[in-house]
């Protein structure tokens with residue numbers, strides 16, 4: 318198959334792109350920056366929210382478009398809400414490309430669309446779009462709304478994935494995008510202090526290979542015409558507090574954390590555990606890596622890549 322991935326230089330795009338290449342697919346990436354992790358994903362560098370809607374600098378027919386490009390950090394968009402609008406514009410343009418080329422479309426949405434609803438386990442039907450916790454979640458809600466409208470008006474096969482805290486590989490370019498797991502690993506390993514925003518926060522952390530596996534299954538299903546319009550939680554299906562996370566990292570590193578605790582920040586979801594039964598049933602998705610197994614692997618990867626300066 319021939320797959321177009323936008324945001325292909327990012328964490329999920331890189332993992333997915335490499336996985337598809339490994340199984341023999343052809344992958345074309347679109348991103349406004351080069352891929353700093355690998356040169357195996359052919360990448361066209363362009364800004365997706367510029368230019369004529371529906372026109373992208375790529376040639377030939379694709380079997381599936383996977384749209385992942387976005388400003389992907391919740392708190393960054395609280396500080397710069399105009400970037401949320403760029404996310405919507407980017408999603409619209411990629412979707413318009415898919416419509417004009419009659420190509421099935423997969424969208425990387427987020428558990429943020431549920432808002433901070435304090436339910437223990439969340440299934441796809443519980444998204445209530447009068448709730449928008451942050452400009453980032455508003456951008457994902459708007460993206461989803463466009464997609465549902467395209468599925469309705471143009472009969473475009475569409476699948477929306479709601480991801481949750483994906484971690485494990487190609488995610489520790491901390492200067493570009495601060496993510497809690499690689500940041501805590503790095504700081505605890507180096508004996509430096511961490512700030513925990515919301516010690517009681519319960520989140521669903523997804524090992525990156527589980528995420529890529531679910532996505533590869535979805536690409537096959539939508540390309541084969543088995544999916545017309547679906548919204549699917551793709552996560553581990555288990556919750557962990559930030560304290561659990563800190564303890565697991567400390568244990569795996571054999572280091573005591575130096576932690577300061579602060580309340581959650583504006584716009585942050587404080588409780589989310591995904592109901593993944595739909596992903597299991599629709600895609601045969603079966604996540605293999607709980608946080609207890611994923612944290613040591615993430616540490617190993619960061620260490621092998623030279624991202625950890627261990628101080629004793």
Ligand SMILES: NC(=O)c1ccc[n+]([C@@H]2O[C@H](COP(=O)([O-])OP(=O)(O)OC[C@H]3O[C@@H](n4cnc5c(N)ncnc54)[C@H](O)[C@@H]3O)[C@@H](O)[C@H]2O)c1
Pocket residue numbers: 323324325326327328329330347348349350363364365366384385386387388389390403407425426427428479480481482483484494
């Ligand atoms: N990683 C997660 O835990 C997570 C959770 C929920 C949702 N998501 C969503 O999944 C998608 C992928 O996430 P990620 O973690 O790989 O993010 P990422 O930031 O690592 O990758 C996103 C990529 O999009 C590119 N990009 C952004 N705007 C662009 C534009 N206008 N034109 C061209 N390229 C542009 C960036 O350069 C970056 O490489 C995002 O849409 C994100 O919002 C991710």
